[in-house]
Amino acid sequence: xxxxxxxxxxxxxxxxAHRLLVFxxxxxxxxxxxxxxxxxxxxxxxxxxxxxxxxxxxxxxxxPDARAVAAEVSDALRATVTRGDSRPLALFGxxxxxIIAYETALALTxxxxxxxxxxxxxxxxTVTPPTRPVPLRTDDEILSHLRGLGGTPMSLFDDRAIRExxxxxxxxxxxxxxxxxxxxxxxxxxxxxxxxxxxxxxxADAALMTPWHETTTDRFCRHLFDGGHFYLVDHFDSVLKxxxxxxxxxxxxATGRVGRPVREATGRGLTARSVRRSPR
Numbered sequence: 001x002x003x004x005x006x007x008x009x010x011x012x013x014x015x016x017a018h019r020l021l022v023f024x025x026x027x028x029x030x031x032x033x034x035x036x037x038x039x040x041x042x043x044x045x046x047x048x049x050x051x052x053x054x055x056x057x058x059x060x061x062x063x064p065d066a067r068a069v070a071a072e073v074s075d076a077l078r079a080t081v082t083r084g085d086s087r088p089l090a091l092f093g094x095x096x097x098x099i100i101a102y103e104t105a106l107a108l109t110x111x112x113x114x115x116x117x118x119x120x121x122x123x124x125x126t127v128t129p130p131t132r133p134v135p136l137r138t139d140d141e142i143l144s145h146l147r148g149l150g151g152t153p154m155s156l157f158d159d160r161a162i163r164e165x166x167x168x169x170x171x172x173x174x175x176x177x178x179x180x181x182x183x184x185x186x187x188x189x190x191x192x193x194x195x196x197x198x199x200x201x202x203x204a205d206a207a208l209m210t211p212w213h214e215t216t217t218d219r220f221c222r223h224l225f226d227g228g229h230f231y232l233v234d235h236f237d238s239v240l241k242x243x244x245x246x247x248x249x250x251x252x253x254a255t256g257r258v259g260r261p262v263r264e265a266t267g268r269g270l271t272a273r274s275v276r277r278s279p280r
Contacts, residue, residue: 004056006049006076011037013045018114018247019089021077022048023097023104025120026173027146027166029055040240043249045087049073049100053169062172066180070103074111077104081111088114090247094232095120095203096177102215105189115246116193116216120204120229123195123211124182134178139163142170148202151230188217194246196223196239198231221246 007021008030020040022033030048037046051069053062063069077089089111093101098121105116137145146152156162193216197204206222213220223242225231232239 003060004050004058006072007047007080008050008056009037009045009047010034011046013042016043016045017087018044018249019085019087020044020046020243020247021073021089021091021101022046023073023091023093023101024049024051025095025097026177027054027170028094028097031055035236036240039237041244041249044244044247049097051173053172062169064172064175064179066099066103066176067107067183069100069176070107073100073104074107077108077111086112088112088247090115090117090243092117092243093119093121095229096173097121099124099177099180105191106183106186113189113191115191116189117243117246118193118195118209118212119232120197120201122204122208123214124186125211125214126208127180127182129181130179134175136171137174137178139167142167142174145174146170149229151228151233186215189215190217192216192219192221192246194221194223194242196225196242198225198227198229200226200228201231203229 010030022030022036024030024032030050033048040046050057051062052060063072091101091105091113093099093116098118101116102118102124105113143154143157147154157166193212195209195212197209210222212222225235225238227234
């Protein structure tokens with residue numbers, strides 16, 4: 001069986017100074033973020049991770065292990081460097097994707113990384129190792145969890161064909177998250193880390209997101225957006241603007257798409273706090 005591509009670049013920009021690799025959420029794929037490539041500034045080339053079991057890799061079995069997925073992504077990224085693409089690379093992971101982006105950053109000691117952006121996923125330091133084997137979630141548990149997070153049209157799952165297609169992928173992805181334990185040999189990354197989440201997200205709050213500062217010896221920032229777990233759908237322009245600013249891309253390189261204004265009052269729109277970490 002032919003394997004589909006691990007990395008997708010719908011809009012190659014070889015002249016862009018920066019690369020941004022997006023890691024989708026559980027059950028998600030590149031199509032969810034399809035607008036990012038065209039909306040990003042001309043100075044950023046946006047690519048996407050395509051996990052097994054969906055879209056162009058629909059015939060492959062999903063992999064319920066964060067480090068195994070990260071290893072696959074790391075190998076694919078090293079191949080791009082071997083082919084001559086040595087541009088600085090930033091990683092952006094949403095929800096489950098934040099775990100895999102972090103593990104990928106840990107694995108890529110031989111590739112120049114410029115930043116790690118983690119969205120809507122609790123920090124590794126807040127993960128409690130399970131004391132007994134973790135069972136796979138049932139269909140009802142998966143659907144209940146999706147319903148609680150919001151952002152998914154649950155009527156889709158009334159269709160039996162849709163259920164049979166997507167529930168195995170969601171079950172594997174949720175098992176990846178449920179069984180993830182940060183490695184004992186994990187270390188603080190020597191690159192800026194930015195955490196962001198929605199103010200109404202039932203799975204992320206300041207207590208769970210702020211400890212991401214422990215994963216870096218460089219600058220740490222946190223940003224709050226008005227919204228729930230999928231806040232980035234409504235704040236898509238503002239998220240890309242924030243990425244551009246953190247990467248230091250000149251506004252003159254913008255494509256002409258302007259991010260919507262963001263209110264600065266706490267809990268309404270975007271707020272930011274920055275912490276400088278000393279090396280350890």
